[in-house]
Amino acid sequence: MNKELDEVKEQLEKHFDDAADLSAADLAEHLKVLKKHDEDEYASYLDKLDSASLGEVAIEMPDHMLKDVIENVSNDKIVEAIEELESDDATDLLQYIEEIDEEKAKELFCSLELDSQKEISKLINYEESEAGAYMQTELFSARLDEKLSSAITRFRVMKKNGDIENVFQLFVVDKDGILHYAVPIEDLLVFDFNQNLQTIVKNSEDDKYKPHSALDTDDISDVATMVRDYDLSAVAVVNKAGVLLGRITTDDIHDFLEDSATEQIYHLAGVDDEAEDEDTLFKAGRARALWLFVNLITAIISASIIGLFDETIEAYVALAILMPIVASMGGNTGTQALTVTVRRLALGDIEFSNAKSVLGREVSIALINGVIFASIMGVIAYIWFGVSMLGLVIAISMVINLFCAGLFGTLIPLGLKKFNIDPAVGSSVLLTTVTDVVGFFSFLGLAKWILL
Amino acid sequence: MNKELDEVKEQLEKHFDDAADLSAADLAEHLKVLKKHDEDEYASYLDKLDSASLGEVAIEMPDHMLKDVIENVSNDKIVEAIEELESDDATDLLQYIEEIDEEKAKELFCSLELDSQKEISKLINYEESEAGAYMQTELFSARLDEKLSSAITRFRVMKKNGDIENVFQLFVVDKDGILHYAVPIEDLLVFDFNQNLQTIVKNSEDDKYKPHSALDTDDISDVATMVRDYDLSAVAVVNKAGVLLGRITTDDIHDFLEDSATEQIYHLAGVDDEAEDEDTLFKAGRARALWLFVNLITAIISASIIGLFDETIEAYVALAILMPIVASMGGNTGTQALTVTVRRLALGDIEFSNAKSVLGREVSIALINGVIFASIMGVIAYIWFGVSMLGLVIAISMVINLFCAGLFGTLIPLGLKKFNIDPAVGSSVLLTTVTDVVGFFSFLGLAKWILL
Numbered sequence: 001m002n003k004e005l006d007e008v009k010e011q012l013e014k015h016f017d018d019a020a021d022l023s024a025a026d027l028a029e030h031l032k033v034l035k036k037h038d039e040d041e042y043a044s045y046l047d048k049l050d051s052a053s054l055g056e057v058a059i060e061m062p063d064h065m066l067k068d069v070i071e072n073v074s075n076d077k078i079v080e081a082i083e084e085l086e087s088d089d090a091t092d093l094l095q096y097i098e099e100i101d102e103e104k105a106k107e108l109f110c111s112l113e114l115d116s117q118k119e120i121s122k123l124i125n126y127e128e129s130e131a132g133a134y135m136q137t138e139l140f141s142a143r144l145d146e147k148l149s150s151a152i153t154r155f156r157v158m159k160k161n162g163d164i165e166n167v168f169q170l171f172v173v174d175k176d177g178i179l180h181y182a183v184p185i186e187d188l189l190v191f192d193f194n195q196n197l198q199t200i201v202k203n204s205e206d207d208k209y210k211p212h213s214a215l216d217t218d219d220i221s222d223v224a225t226m227v228r229d230y231d232l233s234a235v236a237v238v239n240k241a242g243v244l245l246g247r248i249t250t251d252d253i254h255d256f257l258e259d260s261a262t263e264q265i266y267h268l269a270g271v272d273d274e275a276e277d278e279d280t281l282f283k284a285g286r287a288r289a290l291w292l293f294v295n296l297i298t299a300i301i302s303a304s305i306i307g308l309f310d311e312t313i314e315a316y317v318a319l320a321i322l323m324p325i326v327a328s329m330g331g332n333t334g335t336q337a338l339t340v341t342v343r344r345l346a347l348g349d350i351e352f353s354n355a356k357s358v359l360g361r362e363v364s365i366a367l368i369n370g371v372i373f374a375s376i377m378g379v380i381a382y383i384w385f386g387v388s389m390l391g392l393v394i395a396i397s398m399v400i401n402l403f404c405a406g407l408f409g410t411l412i413p414l415g416l417k418k419f420n421i422d423p424a425v426g427s428s429v430l431l432t433t434v435t436d437v438v439g440f441f442s443f444l445g446l447a448k449w450i451l452l
Numbered sequence: 453m454n455k456e457l458d459e460v461k462e463q464l465e466k467h468f469d470d471a472a473d474l475s476a477a478d479l480a481e482h483l484k485v486l487k488k489h490d491e492d493e494y495a496s497y498l499d500k501l502d503s504a505s506l507g508e509v510a511i512e513m514p515d516h517m518l519k520d521v522i523e524n525v526s527n528d529k530i531v532e533a534i535e536e537l538e539s540d541d542a543t544d545l546l547q548y549i550e551e552i553d554e555e556k557a558k559e560l561f562c563s564l565e566l567d568s569q570k571e572i573s574k575l576i577n578y579e580e581s582e583a584g585a586y587m588q589t590e591l592f593s594a595r596l597d598e599k600l601s602s603a604i605t606r607f608r609v610m611k612k613n614g615d616i617e618n619v620f621q622l623f624v625v626d627k628d629g630i631l632h633y634a635v636p637i638e639d640l641l642v643f644d645f646n647q648n649l650q651t652i653v654k655n656s657e658d659d660k661y662k663p664h665s666a667l668d669t670d671d672i673s674d675v676a677t678m679v680r681d682y683d684l685s686a687v688a689v690v691n692k693a694g695v696l697l698g699r700i701t702t703d704d705i706h707d708f709l710e711d712s713a714t715e716q717i718y719h720l721a722g723v724d725d726e727a728e729d730e731d732t733l734f735k736a737g738r739a740r741a742l743w744l745f746v747n748l749i750t751a752i753i754s755a756s757i758i759g760l761f762d763e764t765i766e767a768y769v770a771l772a773i774l775m776p777i778v779a780s781m782g783g784n785t786g787t788q789a790l791t792v793t794v795r796r797l798a799l800g801d802i803e804f805s806n807a808k809s810v811l812g813r814e815v816s817i818a819l820i821n822g823v824i825f826a827s828i829m830g831v832i833a834y835i836w837f838g839v840s841m842l843g844l845v846i847a848i849s850m851v852i853n854l855f856c857a858g859l860f861g862t863l864i865p866l867g868l869k870k871f872n873i874d875p876a877v878g879s880s881v882l883l884t885t886v887t888d889v890v891g892f893f894s895f896l897g898l899a900k901w902i903l904l
Contacts, residue, residue: 159642168620
């Protein structure tokens, strides 16, 4: 344990002595470790953060640490930190603070510069899944009739004031603010600065500077797909009228991708990604308990299916030994189909137009594997218990169960998606209920019918 | 089905009439649908692809379509297509072709320009997981003592020849090729073109242009973490001596992130991501069968545990009804801990220095939930079968099993990682073996001891 603390202390010291350059994420992580072991030193490091890093680090902090910031750092410094952030990050941070202390968030908001207030008020209204929530309003744009040199002069001032960073494109708009072109910065380097942008663009290849843009209300996952498919470094965000509002940069897309992959993985396992983030045992445990509770109910349902056949089991105890195998193989086969379907839906590989062929593929794989493993297990059961009919019973029930596993493993996520429910949430529990019920019922039912 | 075909045909027509701009990924996807329904039209569209798009689309194709390209498109055109690609993509495509037809790949390679041959020979030697395999050698660099204007003149020529795209930085090297600085292109716009780079950098803030770089032999997942933590748009790749070799752009990091998330999700479910990509029923089915086979063996092991207690079950058939509940709750609890550990390992949230606290957290959550659900289920079992001792038996065995679930759900991925094995592969099967065996053994063992 102390090894961890020592390492963290050493790295923090280096960072504040300018001998190393820790990322905001690492700083937040290190401070968390420090807080656990040495509250005083933790407080002194919080103090040492300058306003430029304070904002970046605060975004990465779990709630309990952000609370420390709100309570211990002066309002002036927090306001400064918010001003230093890009508008999308500033909005996020203010929202995080609001969740902890509404009053404080209002106070901070009112102390911001008027421009920042305006921008944040606009951004804060977007839904979490909308492109607008991911955009920053800081961008480099120029009018069609403007000379490139004048745009660059303006850009020089913005850079000097630290108003803008990570610029990949010059957005060219008309007098109504409607976006016409997006010109990569690298291309600007080779142009004649004395020409106006209209002329420059006209002299280039057709469509070369046609912008890739998203509506502010578009779903962010569609924007991420566009970024991937066209290898973009930034996307312009426009409103319905085509007016340029902001831009989304790849670092935001990057974060979205990682978060949504984590969400899918966690949801498939009945874990809440947001509760896990919180880092408190209680919240994470409660969220997981919820799914365990659902699982308990479905497990009792499956068990009561077994209860229907208690006399059959009393007569043939081998059935009790073999029945978990039928259920387990069904569960695994179904999970394979389910996982592939959930992930391919998320990646945009499956649309409803090709849903039928996806279903056909999954059911075929499940059925073929069903026949193979049913045969193997049939022989094993026969050898194990010396009853040939028992082998037949387990074989038939496995074919039935693995077929249903493939069918429902595909249909459940497709169905949830159709009703606009996240296809990863709860689908595993639903699926294993199906495979357990079908497995137990077909195996014990066939046994009762054939063996007794 | 025809709706899908019609839609695809319409979109392809639009694309080739220049009325729409499909991405390479979409083109490959559409051609795949077309191939299924109309081989002739498919062949004619393959023909229509110009050499610039042919390469981009070919990278996105499954093997069977790439085979069509090799067999039907002239060598000259394929060579042209490879030349049009960036060096990393060209290397990938040539490797894909090699996997299908080694002779053909050699022929194509020998027809490439000497420069391309050299670059590809260098890149092809990197392991799949090394940063070098993701880098492109096309980059914009300048010497410390060079005037900015001369670098830009060179850049203008490169752009004109189409040698370089998506440039975010000028890399500044010394006479030995050792990387010293990385200057964002946007900053170049505001500099005095007549100064040399050494002077320009010296006049800036300390460390402002210190490059973020990776070794060519670094693991690509570490590079992705760096890109995320520092919000980078590109990373320089250097060798051990610090000599600049190439650069990795965010689109490659983007692809890596999506692929590795898919890999984790699939591996957790016993699905092979590469076999699924192939789109052939046979390969995907075979890969899944492998994991089902492993699962069959472990299920038989668990079943044989039940077999140890056949007399107990004959005496108390309620045990056969309840035992799947103990196993199921253990499996679910374990999967929660397992999934969180696998994902947090992948995201770099867990290091070996904090492994102990992670283990403590997971075991605590599992144990608390274990006590809660054991109590609930104990009461239910008592009410269901009217035997108070049966309630006690299932409660104790659930506490034991859920504790082991949390313990092994965390230890299995940590252990696999320690031995440099992908912690997602096979860990689910291992875990459910543990939870089944512990669940059945503790429940039936306690029952035999307490109830009989």
